[in-house]
Amino acid sequence: MTTPAPSSRPPRAELHLHIEGTLEPDLAFELAARNGVGLPYPDPASLRAAYEFEDLQSFLDLYSANMAVLRTEADFADLTRAYLTRAARAGVRHAEISFDPQAHLVRGVPLEAVVGGIAGVLERSEADHGISTLLIAAFHRDRDPADALDVLERLLAMRAPIAGVGLDNAEVGNPAAPFADVYARAEAAGLRRTAHAGEEGPAANIRDALDLLHAERIDHGIAVVQDPDLVARVVAQQIPFTLCPVSNVRLRAVPALAEHPLPAMIEAGMLVSINSDDPPYFGAYVDDVDDAVTAALGLTRDQRAALAAASFRGSFLPPERVAGYLADVEAWRAAGA
Numbered sequence: 001m002t003t004p005a006p007s008s009r010p011p012r013a014e015l016h017l018h019i020e021g022t023l024e025p026d027l028a029f030e031l032a033a034r035n036g037v038g039l040p041y042p043d044p045a046s047l048r049a050a051y052e053f054e055d056l057q058s059f060l061d062l063y064s065a066n067m068a069v070l071r072t073e074a075d076f077a078d079l080t081r082a083y084l085t086r087a088a089r090a091g092v093r094h095a096e097i098s099f100d101p102q103a104h105l106v107r108g109v110p111l112e113a114v115v116g117g118i119a120g121v122l123e124r125s126e127a128d129h130g131i132s133t134l135l136i137a138a139f140h141r142d143r144d145p146a147d148a149l150d151v152l153e154r155l156l157a158m159r160a161p162i163a164g165v166g167l168d169n170a171e172v173g174n175p176a177a178p179f180a181d182v183y184a185r186a187e188a189a190g191l192r193r194t195a196h197a198g199e200e201g202p203a204a205n206i207r208d209a210l211d212l213l214h215a216e217r218i219d220h221g222i223a224v225v226q227d228p229d230l231v232a233r234v235v236a237q238q239i240p241f242t243l244c245p246v247s248n249v250r251l252r253a254v255p256a257l258a259e260h261p262l263p264a265m266i267e268a269g270m271l272v273s274i275n276s277d278d279p280p281y282f283g284a285y286v287d288d289v290d291d292a293v294t295a296a297l298g299l300t301r302d303q304r305a306a307l308a309a310a311s312f313r314g315s316f317l318p319p320e321r322v323a324g325y326l327a328d329v330e331a332w333r334a335a336g337a
């Protein structure tokens with residue numbers, strides 16, 4: 001009898017993942033044909049070649065344009081299934097998946113099709129893919145907060161199986177403060193709270209997310225290192241930060257992986273995980289992110305295990321589920337020792 005070789009990558013949770021950002025060019029063309037929607041590229045390779053970005057907005061423009069192919073419940077189900085299939089290969093054991101309801105409502109796609117398509121696949125994800133999941137409804141910070149509140153009320157009224165809310169899209173020039181009522185409503189409804197902050201914007205945006213939105217988790221948050229007092233606070237409170245180092249480089253928030261603040265954040269004692277954000281757009285699923293970060297920053301197996309453990313600790317799972325996953329991470333760490 002032979003012992004199976006230890007996996008080269010740890011089991012992990014992916015906490016920062018936009019389901020719309022998992023649209024692969026091949027699937028985009030398949031859905032475009034199915035729905036009779038035109039794409040301004042002759043083929044998937046030409047679309048992929050357009051995945052070169054100058055900043056967050058240049059990415060958001062293409063990301064939003066590509067959503068035109070997502071029209072039916074089956075489209076959202078196919079998208080979700082494709083992500084889970086690939087994520088399982090990456091060693092993802094738990095995923096907290098964001099979706100952007102407003103991006104679809106403005107195109108006339110019913111909320112029921114979006115939620116039904118995604119949630120129907122997530123319901124079977126543990127059985128079909130070995131991945132437990134939670135769903136997060138993310139609101140656009142560059143839209144009217146009253147619209148976000150209206151969409152939240154609709155999600156609650158239809159009993160959408162969401163575990164939490166998030167805030168995404170263009171950060172600069174779009175403060176968190178006007179979304180305080182939306183987050184207060186989410187909190188009152190028992191929903192968990194995360195928010196993008198400090199991706200392109202300053203550390204003050206992270207403070208606002210914590211103080212004004214009562215965010216329990218910060219997405220990106222790389223600007224925190226500009227504010228030592230804030231670093232001390234998030235260390236003391238062990239606020240999870242869901243980092244996306246490859247995304248930061250591809251959107252030019254950071255010049256190169258070797259210059260990413262991840263090591264400084266680990267050194268400070270922050271609870272940080274690594275995630276993919278929008279994998280095909282940035283050419284990296286979370287296993288590729290792990291490989292790239294490990295190579296660029298020279299991470300040890302123990303440091304990679306610590307990042308994977310932080311991904312589960314920073315999740316919205318109950319403590320007993322977290323404990324089970326942490327034991328798996330420890331087994332992975334020990335297998336390579």
Ligand code: ADE
Nearest residue numbers: 018021168169196277278
């Ligand atoms: N939506 C999808 N990816 C995003 C990112 N990196 N920042 C803000 N909004 C997003």
Ligand code: ZN
Nearest residue numbers: 016168219277
């Ligand atoms: Zn994001």
